[in-house]
Amino acid sequence: KQEVTQIPAALSVPEGENLVLNCSFTDSAIYNLQWFRQDPGKGLTSLLLIQSSQREQTSGRLNASLDKSSGRSTLYIAASQPGDSATYLCAANILTGGGNKLTFGTGTQLKVEL
């Protein structure tokens, strides 16, 4: 059974700092790895999707990498801003016969301070 772990569970950084969020998964047989953002009491917003054949994806100040062989993905946030404060979730899309099924990590709660 696929398990997804995110470290650290919480992170507080000063504004302007570059930071890395970590995600690990136990089963390397994945279709893709997705990163989401969740604000308190809200739904999830998709940030980046990395296909299993890709090594990284970039969107603005965000860069996500994927290393299937080691079962790891990282989300790099450059020049962090207070508006980046949220919980970041990664999810592995596993290879089953049932279509698009995601296994989620428990998230990293990020606080960017002025």
Added chain:
Amino acid sequence: DGGITQSPKYLFRKEGQNVTLSCEQNLNHDAMYWYRQDPGQGLRLIYYSQIVNDFQKGDIAEGYSVSREKKESFPLTVTSAQKNPTAFYLCASTLTSGSADTQYFGPGTRLTVL
């Protein structure tokens, strides 16, 4: 505007009562999903539907039921058999049931059992 709507935002239920959560999408997506989120835990899949008039159990389907009579609607009923229903419920959809698609999420419904 295209998107996913969930209603109500907050729902209170007495023990022993069934309650139905609404999920509607106007994205013309084929597949829809229901997740449950508890504090400190990742999202867990309850049910999913790849196409109209078809749905499958997810990892924690006991005590829940769904229907998919229309493409745009995927209501979730929390029955009295669900022993710990207090949680945040999220609905999502994808364009197809194919594994490469990003999941789009609604704003969620917070259910509290009194």
